Amino acid sequence: MLFFSTAVVLLVTALSSPVRAGKCPRVCSCDSTKLTVSCIGKNLTEIPPTIDEITLKLDLKNNNLQVLPRGAFMLAPYLTHLNLQRCNIAKVKEGAFRTLGRLVSLNLAYNKIDILYQESFDGLSSLKELHLDHNRVEEIQPGAFTQLGFLNMLALTNNQLVYIPNMAFQGLQSIKWLRLSHNSLNNLAHEAFTGLFTLNRLSLDHNELQFFPTQTMSRLPEVTRLDMSHNPMIYLGEESVSMAKLTHLYLDHMSLQDLSDQALSRSPLLSHLDLSHNQLRYLEPLSGPKQLTSLNLTGNPVYCNCYMRPLRQWARAGGVKLLGACAGPPHLSDEPLQAVAPLDLRCRSRGETLQDEFEENTGSTAPPPTAKPKQKVKCPLDCDCDIEAQHATCEGRGHTKVPRGFPAKTQLLDLRSNHFHYLPANSFPGTSQVVSLHLEFCKIHEIEAGAFRGMKNLFYLYLSDNDLTSLDSGAFAGAPELTYLHLEGNRLVQYPGSALALLPSLFVLHLERNTISKLEPTGLLASVTPKLRELYLTNNTITAVAKGSLGSAFLETLHLDSNQLTEMPTHALSEAPNLEELKLSHNSIRWVGPNAFKPISQSLKRLYMDQMGMEKMSRDALAGLGPGLRTLTVRGNQLEELPDLSPLTGLEVVDLQDNPLLCACSLLPLRRWIENASLEVDATCGNPPEVRGQKVRDVQVFMSCPESNSPPDENIVVAPKPPKEKKPKASLSKAPGVKARPAKPKAKAKPSKQKPQRKPVAPNVTKNKKTL
Structure with missing residues (x-):
């Protein structure tokens, strides 16, 4: 009601004002009744200068603005909603929003912002929603949010935050929901959330927090919902x-x-x-x-x-x-x-103890350690050791050899940002209790066999961003409990299968940002890493996934995005029957043939196929996928048509944007599905030219389509000749090993019947110690 009143007042003011209203920008569409301007996907490099002053809603998503200069919106001071998604924005200059005192919603998601400066949001005194998800934010400067006293929701998901400093969110006096999911947070300052007296919901899932931040959370008196899932x-x-x-x-x-x-x-x-x-x-x-x-x-x-x-x-x-x-x-x-x-x-007998159960799995018979009087801290030169927290750090101290002499009870050892270059055998004597070892950014180019020997409780190993080109087959000998292994950001040219054979408990493997070109059928997962659940291969140079390379009954997550695949790895997927999440975005897969996901149709929950240059999907491409699929994205392809989505009744997220859909009667099933879907679906016409850029839901072209959509009687056989599926150009490869079949009635998808999977047992950590 308030919005309606505001709109009426502004409209009356504009009509009675002697100042002539601005013209609608040539490439945009304007609605003078609703006071909206839409300039979506026009490759704009600056804010159109002729936007009408009384505009309330401005949608500029999918452009190429890159930088928001000072006073960027001074000609539209009445804006209440501003959408700047996917505009390649890397820099927001001081005062960019200073004239937008009425703005209540600002969407800056999917850009390239890396630092939030103190003056970035000056002037947004009425803002209630701020979306900064899917950027590259790695630093929040003090005072970045001091002007946002009325903000209710702040989304910073899917960024690159590692640390939240003290008073980072100072000024958010009305905040209700703070979303920090899917970052790389491993530390929160004790006063990180101080001052958030109205916050009642906090999302910290999918980060790298190794212990519960008790002191930090105690500063949040009103929080009722806290999500800490997917932290180690x-x-x-x-x-x-x-x-x-x-x-x-x-x-x-x-x-x-x-x-x-x-x-x-x-x-x-x-x-x-x-x-x-x-x-x-x-x-x-x-x-x-x-x-x-x-x-x-x-x-x-x-x-x-x-x-x-x-x-x-x-x-x-x-x-x-x-x-x-x-x-x-x-x-x-x-x-x-x-x-x-x-x-x-x-129990079997009165003498049985819980410790017996653990001993069956760990082979340990040592009694839990008892409390000892405080003693002088033993710590290597130029390092810091905390006996109570069982942490030791030598981060960024310029060491060229791994220091020795850490306290025997150390469980977290942080050696990142040094200059080791080479790790010889037995590099970590006396560290048998270490659970988490950080060796990121240490310029390591070689690891000798047995380098980690004696680290029998090592659970997390971070070797990210080093110079490894290969791994000795005995590199991880002596660390049998290793469960989470980070090797991203190296120069590995092939999958290190032989080195992983000594890690029977490996559960999560990160290999992003290497130069692996092919996955070979050499017992990759089945025999080498039988318990592997999550495999991340984003940003390699993989051109093929051979049949037999993914043989694992346990694999649940597989990321193959940003590689060089040219066809669907359907045959390889048949060996991962419990796969739940598959990312194929940013490959060059132009054609998705029939039954492409049939081997994993009973388990797949999340499927990502964005920015692949995809020109055609068979009408049976999604065959077998039913209510189990929760997420489907095909954003930014070249699709004119889409398969029938009606069997996907469990969808919670769907993204069809930036495809040149042909808005003709052949698309009527999609139009009807969009109308009946319980979630918001954005799909835009690319052809014919007269409706280009309009939403499929809104165009009138479907009004003239035949209405004969009731299903035929089950006793009547209807067999019209199916139209031939137009395949891509000859240079594009056909889906391997899959023959096209005539369309047939679809059976209801059976619910997934997965057997309970047993997770790997972590090394025992006694209760009287702080966790890592």
Whole structure:
């Protein structure tokens, strides 16, 4: 109502004003009734100078502005909504938005902004939504948001943030939701969120936080929802989560193998706790939350013996719903936790202990260490060691050899940004307790066999951004528990299969930004890394994925984007039957043939095919994909038609933008699907010329199409001759090994029946220690 009143006042003012209104820019479309201007995808390099002064909404997405100069919008002071997505903006100069005191929504997503300066958002005193997701932000300067006192939502997802400094968000006096997902955060200053007294939702999922930032979070008195999923945490100690109003906590898809019964003792209002897909074998009753209604343990290797009985009795007494199933013993395997009676949870004998269960898997018989009196800190020269936190760092100290003499209990060792060049055998003596080792930016070009020997608890190894061209087959000997391995940003020319053969627990492998050209069928995943779940190969030079190279029943995530593929790797995908996420964007795949994803149709949830120059998709390209698919993107291709999307009833995200769709009757099924879809779908006509640039949903050309769309009677055989599918030019390769078949009625997609997958067990970390 307020917006309508404002629009009326502005319109009346404009009509009565002697000043002549600006003309609609030649390449744009304007609506004088709604006071909107749309200049989408016009390759503009500057803001059009003739925008009408009373414009309320300006859409400039998909242009090439690069730099926003000072006073860029001074001719449109009444703007309330401004969209600058995908404009290649790398720099926002001081005062660029200074005249936009009425703006409530600003979208700067999918640009190239790397630093948020103190003056970047000056003048936006009414702003309520700011979208900065999918940029390159790696630094937030103090005071960057001091002018945004009315901002409710700030999105900084999918950027390159590693650290949040003190008072980074100072000035956000009305913020409700702060989104920091999908960055590389591994550290938060204690005062990072100070001053956010109205924040009630915080998203920190998909980062690199190795311990729960207790002190930082305690500065957030009003937060009710906190998402920390997909961070590599191993353990939560006593009073880790101290948030008085927290109701929903998401700690799923982490590496938790232990949780103190007092971890949540200072979060009394917690009602929903998600611990799914971790490595918990048992859990004690949780002290503190008195209103807990749901505890999700799905995907954990829960061992249903007498040590789970107290939790089951506690859950029954408190009305807590337990989600998940038993992983053992055999007679209770796959039994829902909620259905197991407490009397069925028993041990073989009175003398059995939980430690026995862990010893079966780790081979360790050493008792947990007892507390010792404080002693003088032992630490190498020019390094810092924290006995209590069990951390040691020599970051950026100019070392040319790996220092020795770290405290025996060190669990996180940070040696990044030194100049080692070469790691000889036995480079890390006395570090058997180290769980996480950082060696990024150390100019390492060779690793001798046995360099990590003795690091029996090493779980995370970061070798990113070095000069490795190959790996010795014994490079990782002596580190059998290694689960997360980062090798991105090196110069590896082939997949290091022989070196990985010594890592039976490898779970996540990062190989982005190397020069790997082909994936060969040399037992790549099946025998070399049998437990591998996530494989990242973005930004290599891969031209082919050979059949037999992806043989893994466990692989769930595969990123092949920004490579040099020219055809769909359908045959290779048939050996990864549980694949959930596939990225193929930024390859040169012009043609996607029938049944391209059939081998993974029962498991696939997220499919990305943006910017591939794709000219044609077979009508059966998505055959078999049904309600299980959640995300589908084909942005920025050359598609005139699309396959039938109606079977994809589970879609939550779909991106069809920047395709020259042919808006004719052949596209009517898509138009109807868009009208009935419960999510927002952006699709634009490319032809015929008279409707170019208009949304498929809005054009009138479909009004003249035949209305005979009711399905034929099942007893009547209708067999019209199917139109021949127009394939791309002869230079383009055909989908390998797949013959085109006549169209046939589609059966309903069967729900996915995946067997529960057991996660790798992390090295044991005792409760009386802080986690990494």
